[in-house]
Amino acid sequence: MTRSRENWHPVAPPLPAAAGKVLQVTTVEELFDAADTVSPGDTIEIADGHYLLPTVFTIRTDDVCVRSASGDRDAVILDGNHSDHGELFAFTECHRVSVADLTIQNVLHNGFKLNANIGRSVRAIVLHNCVIRNVWQRGLKGVNGPEVEGDSELPMRPGKAGNPSVARQFVDDCVIRYCLFFNDRRKRLDDEPYEQKNPLNFDGNYIAAMDVMSARNWHVHDNVFVGIQGRNGGARGAIFFWQGSEAVRIERNAIVDCDSGMWLGLSWTPEDTRRCVGYTVCDNTITRPGRTGILLSRHVDSHVHRNTVYDPVTDDERPAATDIDDGGVLIPSAAAACRPLRVGIENDGLLIEDNLLISEQDLHVNQDAGRIEVRQNLWFQSASPDPFIDSSKGDLRRTDAGEALTNSARPPHTGAI
Template identity: 25%
Template sequence: MLQSCILLLFSASIAFGYVTFDGKEVPTLPDPATTVIVANVSQLYMAIRNQQAGQTILISPGIYDVTAFEPLRISVNNLSIRGSAEDPSDVVLTGKGFEYLGDEEMFQLYASATTFANLTLSECRGNCVKLQSMGNNNCLLHNVRFYNIGERMIKAPNPGNIYSRAWEIRYCHFENTKIPAVNRPDDIAGGNYIAGMDLMYCDSFQIHDNVFMNIKGATGDGRGAVFTWNNSTNMDTYRNTFIGNDKAICYWATVTEGTIKNNMIVAGANLGARIDNSIGIKLFNNTSFSADSGNGAFTFSGSSGCEIRNNIISGGISVTGGTYPDTANNIILTRNQKTVAARWFGDLSKGDLHMQSDTCGPVDKGMVLPSVTDDWDGRARDSLPDIGADEFSNNPPIDLAEFANLPKNDIFLCKATPNPFNPATVMRYSVPAAMAGLPVRVHVLSLDGKHIRTLRDGHAGAGSFSLVWDARNDAGTPVSTGVYVVTVTVGETSKTAKVTYTK
């Protein structure tokens, strides 16, 4: 029986890197060769102003208000902008705010081979990272957190029909905790002009192992968390997690060729996937499900040569115009089939889209597809593949759906998973925007209140986070089996959860 990605990364090593909100370990980047170290906003400004090809601008932990010199223009090739720590919440760049009433862009790219890594970009009204000149090729976004961006977290416009090619966007976290006002100025869609990424004239982008949370418009009609269109080609979106977005994945007008596979979609107010006026799009082994409604459908309009195979889809498939896609071997869940889904996914309230039993209907019922060799966890599929994003294994529950409707003025601590655990467990918590910048401490105590381990000690970033505890104390010594208390404290507010370590 296959083990889950989480359990494998725990058992593979004792020293853990940064772990994403959905439990994936982020690969560590190679050490940079030529660095410019900055520790305050003035130094950051001068480093951007004096940028040179081949440099890494290495940003020390802290909060950097860049509003005085936005937009930050990247004009030389092969420049990296990188936080010095593995945890992206240690380095936070802030703009004028989600609710700002004017135009704002944080970064503008006029170059290629740019890397953004290990940092948070937050509170920007307009476009956060914009491909200003287009022709911006071979760029990497690695372990970047985008938080409360009012229009586009990544924007590729269409100046002169110039393609940007060969990007990789991986292990990033795209999250909003705010919703635009229906009457906000300069919003052409009545508060719905908002998306995770908006990509025009892009080619050969790899968008994988990211988290997209709560990207919503004023009336539930926000653009896609992944929104690619206007003659983009060869766009691949895979192994991502989507939670509570109005629309998860949109390929529009006209995207030619691309694969959408192994994504887990906890549907929000609208669609799981929308394909409009596009050619040759393949949707393979995705799971789109909502415990609360019939949302999550896949819709097609005016498209041709598309294939929809091995998917679990809540809300069905709708086709208008174009050529009817190949829809072999999908499982369509209606509102009345929640009891069936409960047997497949376990506790519906948790939104865990891993299958819980080898007796589930999707197990061993999939078609063998040459382009689908692994699953959402990155684990190899066997000769009798399952339908959906997960190849059945003894996956621990991952409480993700609870984060689709977070409290606005209080911290939130989810139950640890797995629990009981051995050798490690993941704690997930959220911090509201109003508490950003306050001192944060996450620590483990014994039942009698003795300090065991500090997992985080610094200043709180806003958004949703995860931490791993490997059943060791601050000295690196394994603890005894038993029950322990995890405490998250932000300012004067604390939340606790119990975890049980077994052998």
């Protein structure tokens, strides 16, 4: 696995100089004091160092930037190893907040947490050039927006614990860019208390890099995800959007050695709830996904194109482990397989085109997939010589041989379904 900054990783442009008043932080106490006293338009600048946080750090003020003073994301580390809280960095009732050029690590539950269900919600959060390391549930967790009482034109979302569906607000205009999400190893049951207390629920597989509900107008681009793995292969998608998210653009991300690349929508949500609307998923690369490269279910007018999924592992080489069905439901399997691109149910206007799949399995389409169009995709069961610059590290830029291979191939499946 590749965890450090590789020469092929996207390079973040530097942020402009800090605007407004600058609150300079050199200790943990100063960091928490700054969160309490910062005003709109101010910047919290953190000196290089390793900061062991005693509890969750929360921003509640609009128009704030939290960043390292040096601009070196590896030089400022916010560490939850001694924290009394399961979350590390939270956003509550704040808009237009940026976090840049720092690392968070060693978190039981959620690294960055958008408390969107509280008060006036959150919106326009930007994560820029951050490292999210060893977070044992979600590197970034974004929950549904607040419930809306009475008649509403807002879409319905699933209710909690089997309760009826309810209308909820969207969580708008967030950007995740140039970040590195990685874990040093596969998750264990003893990594966090929920799995220890409920081992039969997810069997150590309750983990993802990003898990976002009710998103609208989000942009996720130029990030790297490495080693997001459950105890026995059943982690959620490294990038996981659901609960009726809309106008989500996911592009130029690299996903390496994760159990699943992307889960975009699930099939088990109630029929009266919102589907995924207007996604654009393009120019992403996914290397050695354990169970699926991209899972798509319940989409309306989404476009998935120019993505590359490379999985040289044959099904005979895969151990018996947790698998997933077309809706993202975990199932035990004695013969687990990887579907590089998997289409679930109830889609209407889903276009899948110009994707490159190198895997023992081809694109998989559920018999109840709905109205989709599949065209100009390339599938190879294997490719030799390696068509990529360095697939061992996840660098799927094509070599000259790779360009020749793809240019000479005839798309194996084209047409409307």
